[in-house]
Amino acid sequence: MSVPTKNKKLIAWVNEIAAMTTPEKIIWCDGSTEEYDRLMAEMVESGMAIKLNEKLRPNSFAFNSDPSDVARVEGRTYIASVKEEDAGPTNNWIDPVELKKIMTEKYTGCMKGRPLYVIPFSMGPIGSPIAKIGIEITDSPYVVVNMHTMTRVSTKVYDLLGTDGDFIPCLHSVGSPLEPGQKDSRWPCAPIEEKYIAHFPEENLIWSYGSGYGGNALLGKKCLALRIASAMAGREGWMAEHMLILRFTNPEGKKYHIAAAFPSACGKTNLAMLQSTVPGWKVETIGDDIAWMKPGKDGRLYAINPEAGFFGVAPGTSEGSNPMALASCSRDAIFTNVVVTEDKDVWWEDMGKECAGGTDWLNRPWKPGMKDADGKKILGAHPNSRFTAKAELCPVICPDWEDPEGVPIDIFVFGGKRTSVMPLVHEAFDFEQGVYMGATASSEPTAAALDLGNVSLRFDPFAMTPFIGYHGGDYMQHWFDMGEMLGDKAPKVFYVNWFQKDGKRFVWPGFGENSRVLKWMCDRVEGKVDAIETPIGMMPANDDLAKGLDLAKEDWERLMKVDTVAFKKTLEDAKVYLAKFGDKLPKKMTEQLEKLEKRLG
């Protein structure tokens, strides 16, 4: 196969890695449909992939992973900065020299019997001033096809690189060499204690070993677009955030752009594809997971979605909760660890339809309602089973989602899951308080904590805890610095909580009705609606945003209540949490804590 690039760094790197990993051959990928079809056919042939019913789910495939390889492995994920203090308290750190030594041993001969694929990809529209180029080397064809959907894989990337262009090298191996004649397993991977998901932020380098799972193996996503990119953004004055991006358009056609960060299980993908219930207002999706944002010439903050697809959690995705996500995987989709039904379609728990049975994620015959020896229900799909879908197939994808300049962000939203205390919505007095809100975003640990006013919270600053590629204190300082740089053009910041409960009942209807809250935010941007000042921020002055809902007066009051005693407890929890950032905790954060304490009285 001829080498499709003249880039010196790339050729040297591929040669170096091939010499270390000793693959059977090198395949330079081009991102074409032919390539996708060929790899899928090979994986169907080998038994790794299942071709789904062409009539029900055209051009779609299902995979089952090894039972041990179903999620990101935070305990095996490292930020190998030169100095330990640059990794900070939210990351595992190892000395980069030592880690490279350990991993080089693992990588030596690790691709024996397998092809080495070189994947040229762009995070963001190819050629966008905000986009970045990566090259992933992998020995997993599953990774290649998923990268096709999740990123822009193209020979244009080789062209753009020319002879001397720079790229982010992303090395991946499943860590399972094949001896001559040895039969491959369906999902090759290494045992957990041999997995390494390593980041070298000073070199913009990623080394991943031993896992085939999305977040560990599709290196454009969390590894590049969040961990490495956040470190680059911190150095260079832009932002790489774990945020959805949506456009909200009012009846007059005025467009607002909202970027929102939530910890997992708070409905981020659902919000990104929300079906508005506010007459005349429409949501369009730009991204569901990651936002890269840079100040534009006009001084506003412009955002792109660096990805090209959705890698969404399947269970719970239904016509009721997110019809747009379902439509996005109606064809050309990849499913991992779901049920393959008897008619060769897919099914998962809470899909909102019946399943007659099929094969579960462990490849066993399965019927709904089956119980194990202890009488526990056997799930058909793994709780972290995933769909990989093309963003362009989302019926509400924004026509400008690939605009290389990005979209100007008007509003930042943070949130978490609290069954009490945290009101439906409040607005920061200013950007600095907004940074405090992001830094103290938190959820209650479990549903079991229901209605206990004094449970300890699980903090997840900016929903970035496992993704900050440097010291979390420096990262918070960067947020303050960005606010200063943007000045009066900085987005307005809001905090939401859709999850207050009265016993078992959710007080706020949620889902599409959340558009009412988004509209209130847009009206605040325009200065169209009044708000009242409370100790925690600005809040709706009346119940207009709930008009027409079947919501009792007490429910509204509960949603709007600012319980200063409970808030003081939250503040104490926040202080304890923030203390772990030590003397890197920004002064401005301490100021915010003091100001809030004073306002709470």
Ligand code: SAT
């Ligand atoms: O598990 S992934 O990192 O691929 C996706 C996620 O965590 O949301």
Ligand code: MN
């Ligand atoms: Mn995510």
